[in-house]
Amino acid sequence: VHVHPENMGNKQTIFTAQQLDAYQDCTFFTRKEILRLFHRYRDLAPHLVPLDYKDNPDVTIPYELIGSMPELKDNPFRQRIAEVFSEDNEGNMTLDDFLDMFSVLSEMAPRDLKACYAFKIYDFNNDNFICKSDLEKTLLKLTRNELTPEEVNLVCEKVLDESDLDNDGKLSLEDFQHMIVRAPDFLSTFHIRI
């Protein structure tokens, strides 16, 4: 547990009061959690991130450092997660992106919001559809290439069979949401505690 002299007691000198209130309105976090998240962000690259965010400095942490966080380092989709939430879509995240990411992945985020971002994460080629190649990539990441190509093909066919309602050979956001909203495990597995 780090002790941070800059936010002892109720006085903190990192953000203005309006900034903190705005973050509280835009995420599911409380004031204390936002400050804690800021320090987690800063601990990834203390030389890059200043302690004073009142004038909204333009600071980005490169993907390599984000992907090495203990919460993300074992996740096979960490690169896609970082890409989806980052501003430059390359995985390099500002503090805003960082807060946004953990807010969506937190316990309090509603199902629809999570479904929307899950769709973006599994859409590897960013064409707003989960096509067969996206499914194959997902499956290979999930099983670390242990399945034979026939098995991969079979599973992807089955998935399209089950979820593709408008029958265009790929999953649109509506297809995906329709399927994921009924999944009993979705809320508990699409969740990172920080």
Added chain:
Amino acid sequence: MGLLSHLGLQELYSASSEEESEEEEEVITEEDMAKLKDQVEEKKKLIATLRNKPSPMKQKLQLLKEAQEFVEKFEGALGKGKGKKFYAYKVMMTKKWMKFQRDFENFKTACIPWEMKIKEIESHFGSSVASYFIFLRWMYGINMVLFGLTFGLVMIPEALMGKPYGSMPRKTVPMSEQDSAMNFATLWDFGGYAQYSVLFYGYYNNQRTIGWLKFRLPLGYFLVGVGTIGYSFMVVIRTMASNANEEGGGDDTSFNFSWKMFTSWDYLIGNAETADNKFASITTSFKITQESILEEQENRKEGNIHLTRFLRVLANFLVLLTLAGSGYLIFFVVRRSQKFAQEGLDDYGWWERNEVNMVMSLLGMFCPMLFDIISPLENYHPRIALQWQLGRIFALFLGNLYTFIIALLDEINLKLEEEKIVKYNITIWEKNLYNGTWLENSTSRPPLDIDPAIVPRGPCWETMVGQEFVRLTVSDTLTTVITILIGDFLRAVFVRFVNYCWCWDLEYGFPSYAEFDISGNVLGLIFNQGMIWMGAFYAPCLPAINVLRLLASMYLQCWAVMCTNVPHERVFKASRSNNFYMAMLLIILFLSTLPAVYTIVSIPPSFDCGPFSGKDRMFDVIQETLDNDFPAWFGQVFTAATNPGLILSFILLMGLAIYYLQATSESYKAANLELKKKLQNSTKEQQVVMWIKKQMELILLISLLLRVPIHPMEEE
């Protein structure tokens, strides 16, 4: 569009302000006022739901700023006209209320304990093991509230304002027990000074009001008892309802592969070994699902059905035998303990004194293992085997608990008989004391000046019941601790250190490290809570003891799971529904309140101990309060309301309402199914339409191709 309306309203506002400068009274027309109000409300709603928007943070911050500026600007405008001051006041109060709510939310989240501990467990073991600890934490919260109620409203008032120890017979250790009253063995059994204290029912006096506050203790005692049950029901049902809201459609099997693909990775995993396990289990499950369809077909061909059926019937028979055996054993042991109690406990050692509790705890420990051994006979799919296992453990615990209660009821009846004899003896003893200095039928007696310790006592059956439950809880705790230390810790130490000099690899073969038994632990927790609910009325100290127990349990199990357990190789949830364990808790809550309610309603309270002594039935305290403390008409209304006719018709109405709601929900389900089918059909129709389209395109193409060479031929 927002911008345009923004501009439009600005013009309106500036126009109206011009108007205002001309005419002090008329400002904005009613219609524009309403439109403005709507806009402001819309912006407010946007601010409230901004965090649910799937847009990047920068955009959200921008939207927030714009919306807030708009609201600030035009809220002032709305204030003009009638009721300006009141409107401004309302706005200020709303702002203050929102700030208060936000601070309260912050405070509440800061109060949640053990967040980091649970996170560590989640990252090592995944979300299913962590769900046990989250459940434990939730139970701790409920028990804190129950503790607050019993401690604050029952124990503290009596301790502070009631008559002190030694002033009355019920509050003093009898002369015969006084030498052993301070012994550790007696205190451990909750006898001696522990028994004659605020911890148990018997200490409380039946005075209507106590102290300078005129605190109505008997009424408070009764209402706290009812309140603990009511609060527990409310909390459990509220949690079930919110879980049901979040859930999808329940047991749906139409999206198996999609769900496996998109929801099987647990994002909470933060540990390389767990991740490896998870990858392996996902791969296996994909491979198996394809093979299992083939496997099922093969099994059907083999014709092993009769053998499997016979084995399953045999297994169930063995299980029934075990359940019956354990029930009889408990009954036998409780009877034996009554015999011991009658003969006086001095001749017997520790085992005889604690036989009942130890037997119940040991049965709870060993019988599930027995079921585990019998289960391979049945050859079920692991998830179904787990459900059977859970069902059997549930039946075991329930059977044990109810056998215990029936034996307890027997003991209560014995004590009631004893009470009559004691009452008779007391009248004789009192007559001897007075030695004929008063007449038989005189109503006023001179106060007796005797040491309360030598007054003969009735057997206080309520305290006896409370003591039994407290002892059971304590021995249950001890058994859990010992099971963890021996079953998990010693086993892990053995596997770790003896592995160097053992013939086979202990870590991979038998016995290897233990996996955390989620369902066994959850059931244990649920039943422990059931015992608390049953005994809390007779032993107000029980919620306090349970709070300590849960606290110790949390730290011990967190340590044990991190130190001695390995992540599961394959994870099977007992049921797809989150509400499964909640439903069990609700059933136990209901079944626990039955015995307590039965004893309150049908057994007369002891004549010389407890806050209801001297009454015919415990709930008479309500009638007494109505008669004495409320105005006369209130009592009449209440008596009219408890008229059986009215209550029966009310029950009938509720039954009809339940039937109606059930029918509507069935019709909604049917409509849902219809729509699903329609959707499926429409995709099939679309497929056919697409096919036809393709064929027509093909024909058109061919005809175009064929036409081209025809023209030149014709021209020629």
